[in-house]
Amino acid sequence: MTSATTTAAAAAATAKRRANGIRQGDITRLLPRPLLITVITVLLVIVLGPVIYMLFSSVNSDVAVAGGAFFPTELHFDNYIKVWSTVDLGNGLMNSVIVCVSVAVVCAFLAVATAYVLVRYEFRGRLTFLRSLLGLQSIPGTLILLPVFVLFSSLATILGIQIIGTRPALFITYLTFALPFSTWVMVTYLRGLPKALEEAARIDGASSWRILTRIVVPLSWPGIVVSGIFAFLLGWNDVLFASVLTNPETRTAAVALQVFGATQEGGAIPLYGQMMAASLICAVPVVALYLVFQRYLVGGLTSGGVK
Template sequence: MTTSAPPITVAPTGRSARRRGTGDVYRLLPRPLQAVIITILLCVALLPILYVLLSSVNSDIGVASGEFFPSSLHFDNYIKVWSTVALGNGLMNSVIVAGGVAIVCAFLSVATAYVLVRFAFRGRLTFLRGLLGLQSIPGTLMLLPVFVLFSSASSALGIPIIGTRWSLFVTYLTFALPFSTWVMVTYLRGLPRELEEAARIDGASSWRILTRIVLPLSWPGVVVAGIFAFLLGWNDVLFASVMTNPDTRTAAVALQVFTVAQEGGALPLYGQMMAASLICAVPVVALYLVFQRYLVGGLTAGGVK
């Protein structure tokens, strides 16, 4: 009497197993419902941008009447806006100030975070808590103290400070450096100490370790810190409207002045205002697209140990 052996089942391996495991474990919603939710979120995010894009090539009367799709295209709005508002000067000032703050803040935050993470000294935790506490202070509360401080320094030194790019540079650096330092502290905590210890055994100094080992491995965190510092200077209107003059206005202040100036007219220049808004948004979008790979790595640093 012979008995047949039960069939041998082979567990799926390789790509098929990963597909099944991924689908069973991580898919929380059915695929059709997931597609609907993603479509709704995309519409919520992209419809305002599409409206601004279509309004920038529409006539002022068309925008005022509520047209979504323009009845006639007016691409000359992108040409007229350069003569209507001092947008070129504002963009140049924004690039100089925000770009300088981003570069200086990124590299200063690396050095500061390296000292706070790798060296133990008295007051280190207090310093870290102070950096965190500075993030909870609203910028509106600091406007008057900063203005009075710069005015007093200008009177004492005999040099103009208010109305210069240097005043904005120092102001933005003061507010951006604590956050950038926290970003780099989180990133450097995930770097292995063995690389630095091996370099010290070979006789490398702390400065050489920072520039030759830590900095090359920290580029994702440096990019994140620099981009956030750049956005702080690019989007700010509060400090830039108080500490600048018509020659040093940033792009955000130029847009604000342009919008306010059009409120008293018979028909605001809606098309040019939309075109100017898109022109000011292009550098930020390009920055994100260029450094997207570093942004993902820098923002997720420290999430998995």
């Protein structure tokens, strides 16, 4: 009797929603469908508008872009060829890839090891260390630039080796700034992993290192990917530290674009087409990175959010 009553009530509610023009999936929507489509369209225009403008300008003439033309009047695909000789883009991309990939790999695996200790072991100062990870994220990079420069200069004097102007200087700087956030991401992720697997491995005689490398790391790839991508983007998009800690041979792609843009200010018509082409070329690795690791990003960012 109770089951029949419940079924009848559910059928009546469904019929009422159909009568009112409401479908089952629409109950969970925060906005009505027309308004939702409008909001999504506006957001897409805001996000994709500048990218489409850059794409059109990269194959347009400099005079047309300077005149405010949106669509190309003439197609100049040679901008993508000329930019390699106009800008030191090849060397900048090579330096950016070497430094950023190294930072991403080292930061990701240091973060998972540090987070494993913070999550699975109890020791004095653990909570203070966890809170300090968040506090370090609130310090602006502009306040740290001068101390980092002075520190590297002092170390170079003491050790008798060149630090400023080298890739290791950028590597150490980016790793220092990316590690706190990456560690916190991994702490959040590892809290959601079941301890039963680790306990079973310990019963079988596995050491902490073996548990970390054979159980924790294979189960933590979404969080590791998020940590690595964050570290990669931190170095790839940085201009402030890279412009101070590099020289013309070790400058990154972001600094090469900045220098190219600064040389185009004033005087004749700037090389707008080549500037846009260089910007799009530098954006390709980041877009490819997101497309390759997209399925890991969702799991890594949302893990630990529901308990």
